[in-house]
Amino acid sequence: MGGYYKGACSTMTGKLALSDKVLMRVEKSARYIGNEIGMIKKDPDDVLIRFAFCFPDVYEIGMSHLGIQILYEMFNRRDDLYCERVYSPWPDLHRIMKDEGIPLFALESQDPISDFDFLGITLQYEMCYTNVLQVLDLARIPFHATDRGEDDPIVCGGGPCTYNPEPIADFFDFFFIGEGETEYDHIFDLYGSMKRSGTYSRSAFLREVSHIPGVYVPSLYEVSYNEDGTVSDFVPKFSDVPATVVRQVEMDLDNSPYPEKPLVPYVQATQDRVVLEIMRGCIRGCRFCQAGMLYRPTRQRNVEVLKKYAISMLDATGQDEISLSSLSSSDYEALPELLDFLIDECTKRKVNISLPSLRIDAFSLDVMDKVADVKKSSITFAPEGGSQRMRDVINKGLTVSDILQGATEAFKGGWTKVKLYFMLGLPGEREEDMTAIPDLADEIAMCYYDTIPKDQRNGRVRVTISTSFFVPKPFTPFQWAPMEEATEYKRRAHIVKDRMHSEHNAKSISYQYHEPDVTLLEGVFARGDRRIAAVIEKAYEKGCFFDAWTEFFHKDLWDQSFEECGVDPDFYTMRERPIEEKFPWDFIDCGITRAFLEREWKRSKEEVVTPNCRMGCSGCGIRKYGGGVCFEGKNKV
Amino acid sequence: MKARIKFEKGGVLRYVGHLDMMRYFQKAIRRSGIPISYSQGFHPHQHMSFAMPLGVGVSSEGEYMDIDLEEEINPNKAVDDLNSHMADGVRVISFRYLTEEDGNAMSSVGAASYFLYLKGGEGLDGDLLMSYKNERFDGKDKMLITKKTKKSEREIDLKPFVYDFRLFELDEDYSKKMQSLIPDYETNDFRLNTGDMGIYLLLSAGSEENIRPDLFMKYLTGRKEDWEYLPFGIHRIDLLKKDKDGGFVSL
DSSP states (O other): OHHHHHHSOTTTTTOOSSOHHHHHHSTTGGGGOOOOBTOOOOOGGGOSEEEEEEESSOHHHHTTOHHHHHHHHHHHTSTTEEEEEEEOOOHHHHHHHHHHTOOOBOTTTOOBGGGOSEEEEEOOSGGGHHHHHHHHHHHTOOSSGGGOOTTSOEEEEESGGGGSOGGGGGGOSEEEOBOTTTTHHHHHHHHHHHHHHTOOOHHHHHHHHTTSTTEEOGGGEEEEEOTTSSEEEEEESSTTSOSSEEOBOOSOGGGSOOOSSOOBOSSOOSSOSEEEEOEESOSSOOTTOHHHHHTOSOEEOOHHHHHHHHHHHHHHHOOSEEEEESSOGGGOTTHHHHHHHHHHHHHHHTOEEEOOSOOOSHHHHHHHHHHSOTTTOOEEEEEESSSHHHHHHTTOOOOHHHHHHHHHHHHHTTOOEEEEEEEESOTTOOHHHHHHHHHHHHHHHHHHHHHSOGGGOOSOOEEEEEEEEOOOOTTSTTTTOOOOOHHHHHHHHHHHHHHHHTSTTGGGEEEEEOOHHHHHHHHHHHTOOGGGHHHHHHHHHTTOOOTTSGGGOOHHHHHHHHHHHTOOHHHHHTSOOOTTOOOTTTTEEOSSOHHHHHHHHHHHHTTOOOOOTTTOOOOOSGGGGOOGGGGSGGGOO | OEEEEEEEEOGGGGGSOHHHHHHHHHHHHHHHTOOBOBOSSSSOOBOEEESSOOOTTOEEEEEEEEEEBSSOOOHHHHHHHHHTTOOTTEEEEEEEEOOTTOOOHHHHOOEEEEEEEEBSSSSOOHHHHHHHHHHHTTTOSOOEEEEEOSSOEEEEEOGGGEEEEEEEEOOHHHHHHHHHHSTTTTTTTBOOSTTOEEEEEEEEOSSSOOOOHHHHHHHHHOOOSOGGGSSEEEEEEEEEEEOTTSOEEEO
């Protein structure tokens, strides 16, 4: 009878891992049913390799992530592999799954994760670490890689957090460091050939896969520590295992996979639109920004290819909005041409264009005027530092005159809402840097009243200040920098607040800031070592997960966990680290040199700015990748 | 030019809620190239309105929405174009142009017909239902129950709004049809086999007095649970409007 059933995909028969009873009692049950437009259907029996791709947060967040969609497309191009998706069950379902012993399942086939060959987890932010444990727990996979047996899936990780994977190293069989487009085919080829030839065993595969560039197998390395707690040595256990793991970069973006038929969720995703990644990397070199360092060199996608992607994505999804994605869209050289095309095409189709990360100037205002309702939309500046001194420290090349000029233009164009983003707790921050934040907001408000005559004003100007607290990240010039106590962060936020109330235009300004507790934990994870794993495990046992969600963050449980594990969080956050300190992540070669980062750290202390990649090469070391901005005509050394 | 689209919804898609379903159709219409008309302004939206929301978990073979079109298209082709862009579980049944006499879908709904089936393992069976019917429905002058909405709580008499209520045994055709619409019936122990007891309801719906089938079943069984905990599944058969003679016809 096989013939009839074999061809039919399980989803077509309406198979669901969760019973009606469960689905009827959880919030947004459509998170768990799969079957979205764009979902790839294969018969699991027809493939050798089953890969479950996990974003360890709720469906709506995970579905908004472009990276997974790129790799979902790429992996599923293989005939011997079926890549499916899995997200963190929301706490209501989590409780039911625990109580009723329901195993975690993938959306496509609705099969248990334990049936899979791989569980790949993308690590986009540190606060998802307990959710990684939730996923392993519900999937019934042992937390520690060393406790896993032959039948357990290989658990691998990728994404920005892998640039210091050490706090979660115990939980992963391997990490892939770099852009997944480059090496995953080799990883699958290796796995497939070992399976086919019968030479596969978990340990043999992990040993072999460690030879693939960018792959880091934590269990194959030994870490030792100095008496002061810092890392003294980090060495491979075997001579064939590389001592340094080199980040892999896709240098041919135009010919690499792109999801031209992206998934269309039923439940409204956080990013409910198609996303056009126009560029990877950033030329700017802001010293706090990990993405700006990690994703070098800046690589622009070909504008003709992007036009084609835009059309095919809109056709395939029926989405009514398209968003450009990059770290700094204004630095994409073909932006005017691309926007002309999109405005024309999207007007015809009644599709909205969303333009984040645009520098405010005459050009962008003109574009925004065409695509958005000026009365309702706001213009955004991210000066990050309040004073020019602080902006020099962080190498943010935005001046007060740039901002005021942009704002003036915007006010003339009819805008009345301005959003300002800053960070507090940047290295060497002084009180005058803090008070400069509301002072700048006040200047902008003043600029409105000076620019727009009373009879032409459409009410009051609204300037919104948001501050977050700075977290030093690996592979940035600030990786040596100390953080501050929570009480100190609060004090600084209050300085901003008090000063704001005394501004002349106080009534036009509002201020929001994030709570500092999560920031400090993020700081521990960002620059922690392998000893943090025990704390994460302890906190999960105590009930911590969804830590990125304020309503689920329990500071008291985390405090207890650190104490019970005998780990001092301040060791990781409060010290200014000596320049020669060996970091837990030093075994990774991310492309930029330690010498460059040290130079930048020194220059920040001297308040000296460094030119962006197009103004001149600063020798960060990334030229060795042989492409991108380093080889643009105007930037030959 | 206005057209009315009728569709059915079942399979795993019955867990997609009303708002998500609206967004689903907005995208499906774009994908299928139906020349729907849009509002003016910076964020144009499609001229589309649904006759009545369908609850999460409820299947239906009689859902309706009205759309405004920029130009006339062939109705059969419209059905095919839409169906080639549907997810498994949703199927467009018909597409017809509205005439002067047709009101808009939402305001013309006067009644809804339902088939309710038993969900197993909850101690509710055909005999018990029969006794409830004898006791609380047949020959009753008043059927009082408290109706709660988000805004208010009031006691109402269901009697004038329950147009029909019958218990029946599923015949083979109906059983097969329901099984295809809810393919996971067996794993969930839904009683959809030939001979299983089913409930037919015709209830007042729409703006005048909207009676949900679970409200009636709460009255009938005396149960107090929220509807997602009640031991029967709901399937909407059709949405109807009053015709000239006071009877009901399909939208």
